[in-house]
Amino acid sequence: MLIITRISRILSNFQNLVALFAGACIIVSLIGILSLPLVFEGxxxxxxxxxxxxxxxxxxxxxxxxxxxxxxxxxxxxxxxxxxxxxxxxxxxxxxxxxxxxxxxxxxxxxxxxxxxxxxxxxxxxxxxxxxxxxxxxxxxxxxxxxxxxxx
Amino acid sequence: MLDIGGDNLFVLEFGDILHYYTPYTATLFLVALIFTGLVIASRPEKQVDIAFGGDAYYAKETTLSEMRFRRFMAIACGLATMGAMGSGDLFNFTLFASLVGIANIGIVAAVKSRHVLDAAYEYGIVAMVATLPLFGGAALILATTGTLSIPALAAGGFAVPLVGKAFLALGVIGEGMAPFYAAKAEMFRAPGAPYVIMCSLSSLLIFLRVVEIVITI
Amino acid sequence: MIPEYSLGLLVAFAATGIAFYALMRETDGLHRLLLTDLIEVASLAFIALIGTDLAEALILPGLVVGASELIALSEIYRVKEGYTRPPDAGLRIEVMESAPAILAALLVVYGIVLSGFSGGAVAGLGVIFYFLCCGHAERFALLETASGYSWVLWIVAFFIFMILPQYWFFAVMLSGSAILVKVMAKMSLIGTMRGGPNA
Structure with a gap:
């Protein structure tokens, strides 16, 4: 099966939607941890x-x-x-x-x-x-x- | 800083919160305005299901109270979209995006189909948790630059953290489901054409707007 | 030494990751709804880390958005699962027969003295208690009208602040009392949502 077919099949099922969004948020918060330290503007x-x-x-x-x-x-x-x-x-x-x-x-x-x-x-x-x-x-x-x- | 919106045509001042309209955002604003006008003026579609392989068909009835409720939600969604288009303050923009999200849920929540409600619920959970990246992104930018005003940030001199921008974009994606329309296709089975299209249009517009914000600041 | 802000951010990001991981693993609808609260708390942490007066003012909208979306979603969940059976007559204890009027009156008066957001919450608590104990026939329309008008008053006060700032005192009083009525009416609607023939 083509990879794009597989991806679109996962995307088209709305049951996966929350997990998908949560996964994206986890990735961004990992990026956030990696981008530390951030300087606090005084x-x-x-x-x-x-x-x-x-x-x-x-x-x-x-x-x-x-x-x-x-x-x-x-x-x-x-x-x-x-x-x-x-x-x-x-x-x-x-x-x-x-x-x-x-x-x-x-x-x-x-x-x-x-x-x-x-x-x-x-x-x-x-x-x-x-x-x-x-x-x-x-x-x-x-x-x-x-x-x-x-x-x- | 990249100026993709063009010069300011008009600035509306509400204390610390500015609403500004560049050719870019003014166009988006007009689209939202026109579509809200259409929603107010038009009558909802009547869906007819045809039983395959026979002559039978049945029309889905929409009650008057449901129609009025959904029209109210669609108008609220249109107003929120218009607000988000002009908002010149990051936190104010995130609030408008949340209002778009909840009005989108409201448009489909009145439908009595189990399948539509399932999709609306999943979408609602995403719209709800998307407030974390939205508010988190605005708060990160406020903490590291000391301002929330988009014109002030666009003037330069601030190091806006990348993760703040990513959070903002992610939050708008969650509120509007902008790139993946998976759940929305399910929600579109709901009868009542101009109202459900408002869901799509509003999420498209707030996504276009957040792209402008992320590039500008 | 690590700066305090970055340390706080580390904790907030980690909490975000954990909360979203929990949401990702959970498949049951109701539990997902409960887990969203965990995420709301993390988002408040991001705002609170700024630690200025502005942050305090921004937490309020953040909190309200989370709470109001929770109310809407839980109603959708109820409709979607088809839970329509009205609850039983409920708790019947003596304090619910004798106390409501005086307790509700005390709370409402104290809420009006406090005014503003917290005042609305206190007064709303009194009205919830009263409706829970004494029934609530035909009061929806009144409450909703009050809430709608107070919303309009709030908007009027906002425009006074923006267009006629010299009348700031009038605007403060207007918005303070409008938010009092609004929060109170909204909260007391919850008190009437307990099923029964008049629901």
Whole structure:
């Protein structure tokens, strides 16, 4: 049998598809191991600097003046003139917790404001829009399949 | 750097994420746009099976709700493809590619044929695990160059690791099944012509786009 | 000395190889679906290795994509295998009769205080619990409408950020509450997916 016939026979069976793709991924990760060491670029966007363990917002304290421009290292600062405003904003409740306890930092991602919200909502908002659309599509599929049963 | 796309015709700025259109990507975008328009406007085919060696034939019925659901998924797939064509940010592009993958699954998932569902499931597993090479590739490039923006990477001065590029290409292959259409041929047995063709077209387009990205950065 | 990043990459690549090897050897459909989780974790490791605030923000979409594809695929698996028998009446213990209203209310209020993603998850947990215990007749349409509108609010907030950045405060509040409602509605849909006559 010709080798190309054999290959196309394997390719045409969709049961082999996952194994085929997994094999390709294994090969690329082997290439990845061989290409080590890779140099980590020190000059990153949104770096984790200014860590201050004594702050109530540790490890998410990025400093800055509330309702003022704050330095945020983003890719295109000229596109986000208000970058830094969300970073420095705390709701009154969050502010109270930050001033009186040391533990707000661990839950800061859950409050409006903070650097993560700055990235998620403002500078990289398009990412989050696509992400919620993926969630929307997946739930549309799941709930359509689930609810179809009652109609039949 | 190789400039295969041509000059920027139009740049859309969303904060850190740029969407840019060169003659190359604008063409791909227009193809996706036209086909999405066709999907919205057209009515689905009605498949008829003929029993071989006799006069008997039977028509496969597609219910209205199934048709509407699949049209919705096809439109979502078209929008995701259009987004992926213009995206100028690696991570944003990988998210659009994942959206194309899941919308592709959705187009065929509503079909009630066991065989089609088997193929869709296998394809879905591949589309799901393909997020590792996609996100892994984008993360590797971000870590070694410090940026995700394609125009910034294209401007030169960065050593983009080869394995990062390979991961990106592999991820798009997994999301779209671009070179091996094996499972897709099985999925095409699903009735409803313009919608299933959307699967193929979108994977072809995102593959063409990732080739441009890998060559440019 | 080996730089830390390369060491981390070595582990991540090795984990990728092992996870994909497992997937390659597995032939059973359900087990393959479970193994995809192993792969998702490795992909999060690649992002986490960057170790900046950006990486933290990128992990969230990565996580959501994996979780949502898992939901869609497991429904496809169920339909494909023809598992349509509704589950039994389920667990009936006393706490499920008395506690739901107060526990759900507490969780929802706390979730609203937290707001944002985690708030939506906490509040959604409360609603799941309530629906699991107290039934869920005819609430699908309401939940789906709420989720759809909150998605639209999110998009509106995004465009405010991009086009009218001086109204950033309004946009933060809009997207924070939209994501709260959205995640909550999505999670509570899971609570209603337990079969029974109203499913």
């Amino acid at each position: 000059n990153q966007l949104y770096p984790k600097s200014q860590l201050d363990p004594a702050s109530g917002l540790y490890p998410y304290n990025r400093g800055g003046v509330p309702f003022g421009t704050t330095e945020v290292i983003c890719q295109y600062p000229e596109n986000s003139p208000y970058a830094g405003y969300v970073t420095t904003y705390l709701t009154p409740l969050s502010l109270y917790l930050a001033e009186n306890t040391l533990y707000l930092g661990t839950t800061i991602v859950a409050h409006p404001g903070g650097i993560i919200d700055e990235i998620l909502y403002n500078t990289r908002g398009a990412d989050t829009v696509v992400e919620t659309s993926i969630l929307f599509t997946a739930f549309a599929i799941a709930s359509y399949l689930y609810r179809r049963r009652e109609g039949e």
